[in-house]
Amino acid sequence: MDDDPLITADGPITAPRAGDVVKRHRLSTRLWHWINVVAVVILLMSGLSIFNAHPRLYWGEYGANADAPWLQIGGEGDRGFLQIGDARIATTGALGRWTDENGRTSTRAFPSWATIPGYYSLALGRLWHFFFAWVLVIGGLAYWLTSFLNRHVQRDLAPSRAELAPRHLWHEIKQHARLRFPGGAAALRYNILQKLSYLLVLFVLLPLIVLTGLTMSPNMDAAWPWLLDMFGGRQSARSIHFIAAWLLVGFVIVHVVMVALAGPVNELRSMITGRFRLPGEREEAPAQ
Amino acid sequence: MSIALSRRRLIGTLGAGLLVSGCDSWSRSGRVQALLGSAEDLTMGTQRLITGEATLGREFGPAEMSPVFRMNGNRTADTPEYRRMLANGFADFRLVVDGLVRRPLAIPLDRLRELPSRSQITRHDCVEGWSAIGQWRGTSLALLLDAAGVLDQARYIVFHCADSFGSTPYYESVDMVDARHPQTILAWEMNGRPLPEGHGAPLRARIERQLGYKHAKFVMRVEAVASLDRIYGGRGGYWEDVGVYAWYAGI
Structure with a gap:
C-alpha cells in the first residue's frame, strides 16, 4: 500500500500534520506528467506551424x-x-x-517564436506533431487504464455528492478567489475545483482534441464515419481542434499559476521526487 | 515568492528558447527526421489495421458540393507537348499502363470514357488544412490494372505526370491496397464537365482516403513497380522527395 498518498512510507498509520514530508505522487504519475509537458508544448507549437499553412x-x-x-x-x-x-x-x-x-x-x-520549426515548414511541423501525438495518446491511454485499475480516478478524482452541492462549490470558489488554499492533511486531497478541472481535461478536453485530430484524417473518416457526424464535418473538427488546444493552454496557465501560489518549490519537488511537505494552516486574512 | 516566480520565469524563458532553437537544429537533422518519421509507419499500420481494404471514403450529395473548388499545385503542364494535346482536345493522347504488367497498354481518352466508369462526390482534403467537395467521374484503376495484367511482384503503382516544378516532374505512388480501392479512379470528368486544365486534364488520380498531394494531376502514365527506390528521388512522390512529406498521407 505504499502508493496510498495518505500513508507515509514507514511507521504506523497516523494522520500526517503540517510540516510532515509525505509521499505525494507515484513515479508513473510523475513520468507521465513530465512527458506530457514536453508533448503538449511540442504539439501546440507544431500545431501552430500547421495552422500557418492555412490560417x-x-x-x-x-x-x-x-x-x-x-x-x-x-x-x-x-x-x-x-x-x-x-x-x-x-x-x-x-x-x-x-x-x-x-x-x-x-x-x-503565428510568429516564429511560437512555432516548431521556427521557420515555415508544413512537412516538418507535421513530423513533430504526429510523433508527439502518439506520445500523448499512448501515455494517455496507459494513464486512463492504470488510473481506473488502481482506483485513482474513483478514489481521488470522482467528486462526492456533498462536494458537488452548490453551497460547497460556491465556498470553494470564494476560498480560491481569496487565494486561501487548504493546509495540513487537507492539502493532500484534491479540492472540488481541482477535481472538476482535472476531470474536464482528462475525460473531455484530451479525448476531444484527439478525436477532432483524427477527424481531419481522410482515412479515419472512411474507417470511422461517425467522427464526421459527431463533429459536423472535417472543417468543424479542425475548428474544434484549434479551440480545444487553446482551452488546454488556458488550463496549463491556471495550473502553473496555482502551483506558483501554492508554493512552487514544494509543489515542483512533489512532481519531481514525489515528496511533498504538508503546508501549515493559513491564517485567516483580516476582514475586508 | 517573487524570487521563485522570477526564477521560474527565467527557467521558462531559457527552456522555451532552448526548445525552439533545439527543435530548429533538430528539425534539419536527417536522423531526427527519420526518428520523427518512424511515427508514419505506426500511423499507417494502425490505420490499415482498423480500416477495411475496400472501406469507402464518405460520398456526399450534390447539395453539399463546394460552390468553388479551389485549384492547387500546378495549374497547367507547361510543355509544348502538353499545350499541343490540350489544343486538340487530347485527341492523340494515350494513357500508358506499363512496368510490371503482362500486356502494356496505350489507351486513347475516348476509349477510357467508353469503359465502365464510376462517379463520386467526395471531399478533397489538402495537407494545408482546407477541404473542397466536388464530383468526379472516371475509369477504375483496378480495371486498367487487370486489363494490363499486373504481375504478382508489383507492389506499387506510380503515376507519371506531365506537370513539373522547375525541371522536376511531378509524380506520385500508392500501394496495391489504394490502387485497387473501389473509389480509386482516373477521373476525366469533374463537376459534370470534362476535367479542366487547372484540375489536371486529361486525367487526375482520385485516392479518396489520402490527402490531396496523392491525387496526381495531368496523369500520362501508370507504371507498376516492385520498389520505389529507383523512381526519381526514391521516396515515392514529388513532395515526399523535395520536402519531408509523408508517403502515407492518410492523415
Missing part, C-alpha cells in the same frame, strides 16, 4: 479560400490582423505580420 477556420464539411472563414489570421500590406466573424483586431507585430529575432519581417499567422 483560416470554417464550420462544416468543406472550406477553402473562396469560402467564408469564421476565424482568420492574416496580413494586409504591412498590417497583421485577427478576424473573428465581422470583428477585426489589429495584431501587427504579434500575429499576421511580425518581425523575427533576425529582423526579417514575415506575413504569416
